[in-house]
Amino acid sequence: MAPSAVFMEPDNLLTPKEKNKLRKPVVEKMRRDRINSSIEQLKLLLEKEFQRHQPNSKLEKADILEMTVSYLKQQSQLQMKRSFHKSSQFDFREGYSRCLQEAFYFLSLHKVRTETQTKLLSHFQK
Secondary structure (H helix, E strand, C coil), X not given: CCCCCCCCCCHHHCCHHHHHHHHHHHHHHHHHHHHHHHHHHHHHHCHHHHHHHCCCCCCCHHHHHHHHHHHHHXXXXXXXXXXXXXXXXXXXXXXXXXXXXXXXXXXXXXXXXXXXXXXXXXXXXX
16 A cells, blocks of 8 residues: 655645634643643642642642632732731821920920929930
């Protein structure tokens, strides 16, 4: 039996629609590979977090994505709490400093130095 020759059409004989039809599976495979790679990277980055929630279980891609979203929401809330706490500390310091300036200004208007004024200034300087 003699080998049969397979006739291949050159690229220039294919219509754009035919080219797209041939290219689509390759492009789709590349897209799926990118998605799978990213999911695997998420799994590696958050491995400890996943082990804490579901030890000894094989995670599906949907599980990895759901747990990642949950983890990111949790981190976002923690960051908001921290920034609020820092902001309130800053506001307190700012207010205290402003109050101190006003007290010094008030005391400087009165030339007479009483024992109370001296104690108050000494207390503020601490």
